[in-house]
Amino acid sequence: MVENVKELLKAHEGLTREVYLDIENSSAVPKEVIDAMLPYYDQLAYGNPTLTHKPGWEAFETIMESTQKIAKFLGCGTLEEVNFTPGETEADNLALMGTAFSMKDQGKKIVISEIEPINVLHVADMLKKYGFTTTKIPVDGEGFINLEKLRESIDNETVLVSLSTVNHEIGTIQRIKEALQIVKDKNPRTIFHTDASDAYGKIQFNVKDLGVDLATVSSYKILGPRGMGALYVKEGVNVEKILEGQIGTQKLWPGVENTPLIVGFSKASELAFQNFNENVNHMRVLRDKLIDGIFQTVPEIRLNGPKGGKRVPDNVNISFLKCEGEALTIELSLKGVYVSSGSACTRRVLQPSHVLVAIGRKFDEAHGSLLMKVTRYHTEEDINYVLGVIPKAVERIRGITGSTGVE
Amino acid sequence: MIVSRMPLPYNPKVLELFRNPKNLGKMEDATVTAVAGNPLCGDMITFYLKINDQDIIEKASFESYGCAANIATSSIVTEMIRGMKLENAWKISWKSVAEAVGGLPSIKFHCGVLAVGALHRAIRKYYKNKGVSPNWLPQESTFEEKQALEEEELAKMLEKRVKAAEEK
Numbered sequence: 001m002v003e004n005v006k007e008l009l010k011a012h013e014g015l016t017r018e019v020y021l022d023i024e025n026s027s028a029v030p031k032e033v034i035d036a037m038l039p040y041y042d043q044l045a046y047g048n049p050t051l052t053h054k055p056g057w058e059a060f061e062t063i064m065e066s067t068q069k070i071a072k073f074l075g076c077g078t079l080e081e082v083n084f085t086p087g088e089t090e091a092d093n094l095a096l097m098g099t100a101f102s103m104k105d106q107g108k109k110i111v112i113s114e115i116e117p118i119n120v121l122h123v124a125d126m127l128k129k130y131g132f133t134t135t136k137i138p139v140d141g142e143g144f145i146n147l148e149k150l151r152e153s154i155d156n157e158t159v160l161v162s163l164s165t166v167n168h169e170i171g172t173i174q175r176i177k178e179a180l181q182i183v184k185d186k187n188p189r190t191i192f193h194t195d196a197s198d199a200y201g202k203i204q205f206n207v208k209d210l211g212v213d214l215a216t217v218s219s220y221k222i223l224g225p226r227g228m229g230a231l232y233v234k235e236g237v238n239v240e241k242i243l244e245g246q247i248g249t250q251k252l253w254p255g256v257e258n259t260p261l262i263v264g265f266s267k268a269s270e271l272a273f274q275n276f277n278e279n280v281n282h283m284r285v286l287r288d289k290l291i292d293g294i295f296q297t298v299p300e301i302r303l304n305g306p307k308g309g310k311r312v313p314d315n316v317n318i319s320f321l322k323c324e325g326e327a328l329t330i331e332l333s334l335k336g337v338y339v340s341s342g343s344a345c346t347r348r349v350l351q352p353s354h355v356l357v358a359i360g361r362k363f364d365e366a367h368g369s370l371l372m373k374v375t376r377y378h379t380e381e382d383i384n385y386v387l388g389v390i391p392k393a394v395e396r397i398r399g400i401t402g403s404t405g406v407e
Numbered sequence: 408m409i410v411s412r413m414p415l416p417y418n419p420k421v422l423e424l425f426r427n428p429k430n431l432g433k434m435e436d437a438t439v440t441a442v443a444g445n446p447l448c449g450d451m452i453t454f455y456l457k458i459n460d461q462d463i464i465e466k467a468s469f470e471s472y473g474c475a476a477n478i479a480t481s482s483i484v485t486e487m488i489r490g491m492k493l494e495n496a497w498k499i500s501w502k503s504v505a506e507a508v509g510g511l512p513s514i515k516f517h518c519g520v521l522a523v524g525a526l527h528r529a530i531r532k533y534y535k536n537k538g539v540s541p542n543w544l545p546q547e548s549t550f551e552e553k554q555a556l557e558e559e560e561l562a563k564m565l566e567k568r569v570k571a572a573e574e575k
Contacts, residue, residue: 004416011422324449326474330417330425343449343474351565352449363447363565364472400478402433402470404453405446 015336019382022340023314023373024168027223029264030377036267037225040260049257050248059259063249066266073269074217074232075206083231083252084262088197088218091231092119092162094252095193095214098239099160100127106189107157113137113145114358117168120195121354124162137163142306143172143359147182154186161192165199165215169342169355169371170305171315173203177210184211191237197221197229201272202280202312213237219261223375224268228261272376279376284313286374286383291316293387298394302365304356316372317342319356319365322405323397328370331393337386342369364405417475420509424479429486430468437468439536441529443555444521445562450477452525454485458533462493476508476515480522483507493530494543499523501551517554524555 020028040046045062047055067079076082085091100110112124114136124134135153138146145163154161161183165176180192197218199205207215214237219228231252233239241247245254272279291303304317320328325341332339342353343366351357352366361369374383417425434440434455444451450473457466467485471478484504488496501519505511511519527549534540548556 002416004418007419008417008422011419011426322472324473324477326415326449327425327478330475334426363449363562367446367449400428400431400470401472402431402453404442404470405451405472 011334012336017382017385018336018338019378019386020338021316021372021374021378021386022338023221023223023375024371025340026226027220027375029225030223030268030271032271033224033264033267037260037264040263045259048248049259059257060249062259063257063262066262069266070217070230070269073273074200074215075208076232077208078235080251081207081232081235083233084250084257084265085229085231085253086227086258088195088216088221088229089119090253091216091218091229092117092195093123094231094239094242095216096120096123096127096160096162097242098252099191099193099214100130100132101240101242102238103159103191104130107159108132109155109158110134111137111150111153111158111161111183113139113163115139115143115167115169115172115355116162116164117195117197120162120164139172139358141360142310143167143170143355144306145174145179147175147179150179151182151186154183154190156187158183158187158190161190162195163193164195164197165205166196166203166312166315167305167355168195168198169353170317170359171198171312172305173199173310173312176212180211198312198315201269201276202283202314207232207234214239219265219268222268222272223377225261225264228258228265230265280313282376283374286378286380287311287313287316289380289383290372290374290386291318293383294318294390297387297391302361304359304361304369314373314375316374317369319361319369320394320398321365321368322401323368323394324401325368325370327397327400328368328393331397332370332389335389335393337389337393339370339372341367342371343367415475415512415515417479417512418509421475421479421511424482424508425475428469428478428482430466430482430489431470432468433470434466434468439529439533441525441532443525443528443559444473445559446472447562447565448558449473450518450521450558452477452481452521454481454525454529456488456529456533458493464488464491464493464496473518474515476511476518477521479508480504480511480518481525484522484526488526493533494541496526497530497544499526517558520551520554521558524549524551527552528555 045058047059049059191213193214195216200217201222213234215232220226241252300321302319325343356366437455438458440455442453453470455468469481471481501523504519
């Protein structure tokens with residue numbers, strides 16, 4: 001099997017340009033971030049931060065300084081509110097399970113939306129085993145949560161609401177403050193969690209201004225290293241830990257702290273917030289150039305998610321009709337453009353992206369979708385290259401489709 | 408059940424057929440055409456066969472809405488059956504199709520199954536149109552035909568479910 005992959009890689013030889021737009025699923029780490037991390041592997045702070053020797057104290061100092069920076073960017077009140085976890089998957093698991101377990105005597109109802117990431121959806125489903133029920137709030141055609149349905153769904157038994165600030169697939173910026181108000185008006189004891197992995201570093205996001213109880217942030221989604229994330233837990237909110245083991249500086253996650261990754265996350269945050277407006281404008285310009293360019297050259301397509309200011313600056317998601325997504329991602333890869341698709345083709349479950357289905361896309365529209373995210377490192381030339389490649393790729397795959405499936 | 412998500416290590420043969428599919432396109436003078444699958448499920452195949460009066464497939468072509476494996480297996484089937492008597496083409500199994508493309512990742516087996524399902528349908532349709540029923544042609548649907556039908560039924564069910572949700 002590895003032999004096959006080697007052949008596949010060989011088929012990519014001779015590319016003149018490569019543009020990676022699959023930030024949703026992983027990303028390259030910028031040199032500046034790697035440089036910031038490297039000394040912490042072998043030069044300093046490689047000790048356990050809870051132990052009484054120099055490398056241990058260095059680690060403690062390093063972790064606290066990194067925490068301080070991230071706490072400031074998030075708008076936290078105290079450093080204890082930042083809890084590092086090995087990623088946003090773990091932070092979401094901690095938020096949902098940890099809250100459910102600590103609140104189990106007050107009620108068994110959880111409310112999420114139909115378009116939450118799998119990290120939230122599957123945990124909520126899993127909690128059924130422990131007697132919890134989950135209500136999934138529907139969204140409109142652009143991915144905005146039905147706030148009226150949200151209001152109706154909250155009662156005295158509701159212990160937790162989890163709604164993403166920005167949808168990870170279609171970039172919808174939710175009215176989180178309004179949603180939070182609705183929830184707290186009906187039940188002040190309900191804990192409000194938001195997965196802010198796609199908001200942090202990309203839109204104005206401040207936990208104190210918003211007033212949320214819990215918020216998930218992710219390192220790799222802001223071009224930090226993978227394997228690092230954090231859960232903001234507002235002072236006074238009780239979340240139970242979900243793993244047992246040796247607790248160190250992180251009271252909600254046992255195990256030895258990964259100091260280099262924490263440093264990397266903090267450095268990536270610094271870079272995202274340094275010249276924040278400039279970075280975000282750059283992304284927005286490239287996002288719109290990509291969307292407009294594709295719309296000008298490729299017929300029979302649909303933009304998934306809202307336009308303009310209601311859409312996160314980095315997200316592009318387009319459905320190409322009569323064009324199967326997996327085939328399209330391979331065709332684009334062979335031309336040096338790396339993207340992902342909401343197609344179900346890699347699974348036998350025959351279900352394409354649940355987010356696209358929830359906003360009313362037909363299955364074949366969802367199978368033909370591409371998800372792309374731009375960063376501050378992408379250039380106009382990169383986007384021009386992508387815009388040169390996409391129309392030809394779509395045309396070739398549509399040529400294979402021919403009249404199949406056209407009624 | 409715990410399932411890991413594997414990458415798709417398509418082999419060079421699949422990649423080659425994906426990049427340069429053989430016998431691609433609609434055939435205007437086809438004796439018979441048949442489809443299998445549904446775009447709602449993300450894969451669908453159309454076969455066009457030109458059959459002479461000795462029941463030999465003179466040429467075959469395809470169109471496919473689907474992934475690289477779907478394209479490759481459809482294309483290879485049209486290669487395999489050219490010049491074949493229908494009785495022999497009928498005997499091609501999805502496993503031999505998978506072998507002919509150098510093997511498929513297990514989650515892509517259904518692409519081979521769908522291609523053979525479409526071929527069986529084309530052969531049945533041909534004899535039905537002709538009003539002949541050769542003794543080697545079984546009355547009962549083959550495994551591949553059943554699988555194709557099952558996928559299409561599933562697509563209909565999904566479509567109904569989506570429509571019901573829209574009306575809610």
